[in-house]
Amino acid sequence: MSLTVLVADDSKLSRRSAIRALPPELDTTVMEAANGKEAIETLSGNAVQLVLLDLTMPEIDGVGVLEYLSEQPSSPDVIVISADFQPEKQRIVMSLGAKRFLRKPLDKEELAMTLFELGYL
Numbered sequence: 001m002s003l004t005v006l007v008a009d010d011s012k013l014s015r016r017s018a019i020r021a022l023p024p025e026l027d028t029t030v031m032e033a034a035n036g037k038e039a040i041e042t043l044s045g046n047a048v049q050l051v052l053l054d055l056t057m058p059e060i061d062g063v064g065v066l067e068y069l070s071e072q073p074s075s076p077d078v079i080v081i082s083a084d085f086q087p088e089k090q091r092i093v094m095s096l097g098a099k100r101f102l103r104k105p106l107d108k109e110e111l112a113m114t115l116f117e118l119g120y121l
Contacts, residue, residue, distance in 0.1 A: 002027045002028060002029045003026060003027060003028050003029070003049050003050060003120060004028070004029045004030075004031065004046065004047060004048045004049050004050070005022065005028050005029070005030050005031070005048070005049070005050045005051070005052065006030075006031045006032070006033060006039060006042055006043065006046075006048045006050070006051045006052070006076070007019055007030060007031070007032050007033070007051075007052045008032075008033040008034075008035075008036065008038070008039035008042075008051060008052070008053050008054060008057065008062070008065065009033075009034075009052075009053075009054035009057065009081070010034055010035055010054065010056070010057040010058055011054070012034070014054065014081075014104065015032050015034075017105065017106060018052045018081060018106055019032075020108075021106045021107075021108045021111045022111070023108075023111075023112045023115065023121060025121070026115065026120060026121060031046065031048065034057075035057045035058045035059045035060065036057045036058075036059055036060025036061055036062065036064050036065045037059040037060050038059075039051070039053070039057075039060070039065050040060065040064075040065060040068050043065075043068070043069070043075075043076070048076045049076050049077065050076055050077050050078075050079070050120065051065075051069075051076050051077070051078045051079070052079050052081055053065060053066070053078050053079065053080050053081065053098075054080075054081060054082055054104075055080060055082040055084050055089065055093070056082065056083075056084060062080060062082070062093070063092060063093065063096065065078075066078060066080075066093055066096035066097060066098060067096060069096075069097060070096050070097050075097065077099045077118055078093075078097060078098045078099060079098065079099055079100045079101075079102060079111075079114060079118075080093045080098045080100070080101045080102065081102045081103075081104055081106050082101070082102075082103070082104060083103070083104040085101075085103050089101075099114075099118055100114050100118075102114065
């Protein structure tokens with residue numbers, strides 16, 4: 001069964017990097033969003049199981065996306081991937097339901113371990 005993953009980041013380079021970091025043994029369908037508004041639109045119209053989410057994006061930031069998801073009856077797992085590694089930001093995103101907070105640039109092995117811990121591998 002294919003896992004639908006949404007990669008939401010305003011940097012096309014970062015989105016490509018995150019997609020390349022997904023383990024090859026993971027059968028994925030990947031969707032992309034260039035900002036928080038696009039992410040919410042994608043999430044509201046598609047069955048997404050996993051979100052790789054940047055925090056700093058235009059229109060609606062990653063915290064806004066997490067706030068939207070926290071109001072939904074069911075929501076995908078969210079892994080925040082950000083260069084903004086402030087402890088307060090980490091606390092906020094985890095309180096809003098993020099499963100993990102990973103540092104940019106994304107490390108393939110760290111992502112694989114996180115996916116294993118969350119039961120995807």
